[in-house]
Amino acid sequence: MRQLFKDYEVRQYVVQVIFSVTFAFSCTMFELIIFEILGVLNSSSRYFHWKMNLCVILLILVFMVPFYIGYFIVSNIRLLHKQRLLFSCLLWLTFMYFFWKLGDPFPILSPKHGILSIEQLISRVGVIGVTLMALLSGFGAVNCPYTYLSYFLRNVTDTDIVALERRLLQTMDMIISKKKRMAMTRRTMFQKGEVHNKPSGFWGMIKSVTTSAPGSENLTLIQQEVDALEELSRQLFLETADLYATKERIEYSKTFKGKYFNFLGYFFSIYCVWKIFMATINIVFDRVGKTDPVTRGIEITVNYLGIQFDVKFWSQHISFILVGIIIVTSIRGLLITLTKFFYAISSSKSSNVIVLLLAQIMGMYFVSSVLLIRMSLPLEYRTIVTEVLGELQFNFYHRWFDVIFLVSALSSILFLYLAHKQAPEKHMTP
Numbered sequence: 001m002r003q004l005f006k007d008y009e010v011r012q013y014v015v016q017v018i019f020s021v022t023f024a025f026s027c028t029m030f031e032l033i034i035f036e037i038l039g040v041l042n043s044s045s046r047y048f049h050w051k052m053n054l055c056v057i058l059l060i061l062v063f064m065v066p067f068y069i070g071y072f073i074v075s076n077i078r079l080l081h082k083q084r085l086l087f088s089c090l091l092w093l094t095f096m097y098f099f100w101k102l103g104d105p106f107p108i109l110s111p112k113h114g115i116l117s118i119e120q121l122i123s124r125v126g127v128i129g130v131t132l133m134a135l136l137s138g139f140g141a142v143n144c145p146y147t148y149l150s151y152f153l154r155n156v157t158d159t160d161i162v163a164l165e166r167r168l169l170q171t172m173d174m175i176i177s178k179k180k181r182m183a184m185t186r187r188t189m190f191q192k193g194e195v196h197n198k199p200s201g202f203w204g205m206i207k208s209v210t211t212s213a214p215g216s217e218n219l220t221l222i223q224q225e226v227d228a229l230e231e232l233s234r235q236l237f238l239e240t241a242d243l244y245a246t247k248e249r250i251e252y253s254k255t256f257k258g259k260y261f262n263f264l265g266y267f268f269s270i271y272c273v274w275k276i277f278m279a280t281i282n283i284v285f286d287r288v289g290k291t292d293p294v295t296r297g298i299e300i301t302v303n304y305l306g307i308q309f310d311v312k313f314w315s316q317h318i319s320f321i322l323v324g325i326i327i328v329t330s331i332r333g334l335l336i337t338l339t340k341f342f343y344a345i346s347s348s349k350s351s352n353v354i355v356l357l358l359a360q361i362m363g364m365y366f367v368s369s370v371l372l373i374r375m376s377l378p379l380e381y382r383t384i385v386t387e388v389l390g391e392l393q394f395n396f397y398h399r400w401f402d403v404i405f406l407v408s409a410l411s412s413i414l415f416l417y418l419a420h421k422q423a424p425e426k427h428m429t430p
Helices: 013-038 043-075 084-101 118-148 158-191 201-210 216-253 256-284 293-305 311-345 351-376 383-389 394-428
Strands: none
Touching: 013 043, 013 351, 013 383, 043 084, 043 118, 043 351, 043 383, 118 256, 118 351, 118 394, 158 216, 216 256, 256 394, 351 383, 351 394
């Protein structure tokens, strides 16, 4: 909490506790996955901790966090302040209605599950979380090569920056001169008594609306020009800052570290194309992998090279490393994204609501990560995970992820292409 929201006051203790507990139990789920691979603790003990962990985090995500979000939203509205508990309950019931209806269009459950079963909650949380994961993954798979590759950097020279700065200074000079004219006009009007000698009474109000002072029309026109110039100056300032940032990136790309990231950009570009291709194949042929990627990769290597070694032993260790990398990058990536999002939109009144929203997103994201990471585990390590999560339609989540990932990736490609194409034209306009 201190690291994420150090520049903002989150005074409510209950908000801090909910966020911290959500984060702790989310990380505990990943810890239990690693315990499954390494065989830490007894099987019955791991099952108990899985069950307890899922029950607590579902209680927080479905009942506590939505209620408190509604409570703090109502608390910020003065008219509803006295009845805030009642309206909070109404908002929570509205959330529960739409949350429950969310499961109707999707084939996520076996029909035999009861209304109050844990599968009912996990399945719906999984749909929201998998959608969020796929959107972030699709954008990240496209944005990462775009950010790292020096190929996409437009050529920026000192002449371009100087020309833009000159335009900015000229605009600022024009704003200052027009504001001086407005001040002189107001002073002249004040000296002539056009400001204070206003007619009173009802007929005076009618007269003031229908007629205007000789200098007021001029003032209105100048004010409109000043507003337009101030908007232009803001745009020019942002463009200048963008040019400076691009120039720094060009200089950074020439360093050893910059060349390393450029190489990573090419690697991620290949990965992005491959991921989009595989997502398309999975959607078209309705295909879901039965074997985890590590075991499958080792089996292909063994059969191709004819090497004899223990597939089960090495798949355990490589799965441990792979899952560890997935977990660390997932947590790090999500926390960085959440922090940027919080800094962008937070204010003193909305900070509690936003922190709770981030806790909700984070919890759903991590529960969905467990659903998807399950496929990366060898068969013998996913038994307890499958048993705890219940008889969910796991294949549906993987297909849904592929569909949303493909839509997100293609939309991101289109968006970044248009932004990249429009950027040079914007800087070339006089």
